[in-house]
Amino acid sequence: MATVQLVTKVWIAPGCIVCDACETTAPSVFEVKHDDGTCIIRPAALDAEFTKPLSNDIVQAAEECPVDVIKFETIDVPAEQAPAAVTASAAAPTETQAEPHAPSPSAEAASAAAPAKASPHKPATKPKEAAKSMDPAVAALIAAATVRGGAAGILRAAGDVPPAVKGIQKLSPDKLPPDARYAKVLEKSKPPKPEEKTRRDWMVRVGWIAMGVGVGGPSLLGFQRFMMPNVLEEPDPKVRCGPLAKFTGMQPGDVNEDFKNTGRFWIVREEDRLSAVSIVCTHLGCIPSWLPNDRKFKCPCHGSGFKQNGVNFEGPAPRPLERFKIGIEGGEVVVDRSKKFLAMGPNDTAVWNDPEASIPV
């Protein structure tokens, strides 16, 4: 006895992508809410008596749904008791082929015959033929996602529903192997047909090359610098100042400016020692001048003043001038600028008593 399936309940599982397909097919049942990011069943369609005459539309919408989130329950009723709209399409299934779920014998026969007709070795140029050469489940998903009309359309074209697809269709959307949305993306990203090369293509290529050279070249240079050892090309920190005898003639309070340019320090004679005093002001790095008449170093930038021994006493400098390591190597006075002796304040100069900070005279 011929029976027809009638939809008594329809609902939407999570995972809707708000694609409008269901509302196009069955506008009285589905309402797409773009603002909410989902699709709802219209209140009227929650009634079984409302959905029964629309069974075909609902089933078609469910199959067209690219992510298969439309779920429904059906009851089987004898064909003569079904509403007219449903029996009409059930009576002529070969025309629409839209009811893979309908257990109509003629429909099943028609779909079973389809794969046998198609040749599996035919080169895949159109989606529906590509569907036959690849994994049927994936092919069906891709086709369902990409052909307007969804699964129903492609199945209509292919004439078959492989058992694997049926299994997939029953899965909840979040368990689908590759998301149908992903399949859609795959389709979109397929290489376009080889076209004749245009001037635009040439411009684009030149643009990319220019950008590659522009970005890559400097990056490469930077990378090359990065691969080099990170050293500063500095002159030797040690300055040889000549024999000690050269400085023994200095009187206490004298300042030797011979190495101001070449070594950036003064040799200063205090009462009992010689020291190498840096010429850089401890305020902001200007270079003070030695004023022999005033017996002080005076900075031209902000007026810091230092006594002959480098102790700050006027202006803004917070610390005395720095001192370098000084010593005698082979009878020659050698100043080693890699080691500094920093006094932290005018009253805090004990660090200068370090034996390396001066030469006793």
Place this chain on the structure above:
Amino acid sequence: MLLLAVRETTTLDRLKHVVNSLCAPEYFVSLTVVLFAVALLWYRRWTKPAIAGTILLLFSIAYFGSAADPNFVKIITKPDNVPITMMIFLVGFFTWLALRLGAVNDERREKGEPLLEAGSDDKVLVWPDLVYTELICLVLCTVVLVVWAIVLKAPLEPRANPSAIPNPSKAPWYFLGLQELLVYFDPWIAGVLLPGLIIFGLMALPYIDKNPRGNGYYTFKERPFVITVYLFGFLIMWCVLIVVGTFLRGPNWNFFGPFEYWDPHRPVALLNINVSDVFWITLPSRYPKLCPWSPGLPTQAALGGIVPAYIVREAPGIALIGAYFLALPVLLAKTAFQKLYAQMGLARYVVFWLLLSWMFLVPIKMVLRWLFNLKYFLAITEWFFNI
């Protein structure tokens, strides 16, 4: 004839000498502040066009007449310093303009007449009015800059050489005020904190001062406090410091009068002292009865080593700075700023005090430096924390 010439020069020399001595920084800035106060107190009188014009005339005669002096002309004809002459006259003009319009408006308001700005709808057509004006300004500015660049040689100097350093070494003219600050404060304050506070403070002004009076029309009488504070910051702490840096700072960053020869060998003795020196050494040695501690900086940690020696040493400075930044605002909020505090609320008052206190710390410290050679209120050199 000869006698006359000699007498003239001596009179002129005497005058120059007086000007030079008045330009010692403590007098110069004090006089400027007095002038500033007088200008704001009697803003209705001196801004009258006849009086202001006379002042301008006399000032111009004095300024450009001074060009006869070889030392002064050296300063003003230096290509670096040409903009400063412009700045002096332009700042003067715009200060006069604002105060003049404010004075007129204040008088009109008192008589119940409409303000100057009443009836103007503040609208100009973009095309053609504004665009044409901008075009003409653009062309004029370009012409002036081109002519300026051709006529006055760019002051480029030879390659840096440690043994031949320009003395004095001056920043570009617009930074001379900041360079002056560097003499009194450590770089992190003068170079980072204070400029930052200027920018931050100017941005914060609309949120601190929400009083709508004075919006869209000139007035002085309705906003005397804010206008005075702002003009003090701009005129005294910015423009006058630029003038000080240009005209009064000479070789070795010493002070010179505008008509004085810039002698790099002039001996100037400035022996810095800190508040801690005054408290621990000067006071007990001068007033042993009042200050019974023995003279000498403390070198021992206190309270069993919990308080390091430098904290003990700087205790007077910490107390002073703490009182200035923390106790003074509370005191003022209870007395002179009572109404202001009620209007502002705590948060805005705190920001207001932060900005105001730093602004006034600058002249306070400058004057103390000039008068007493004070270097630091608080000198924790161990941490580079010196105020």
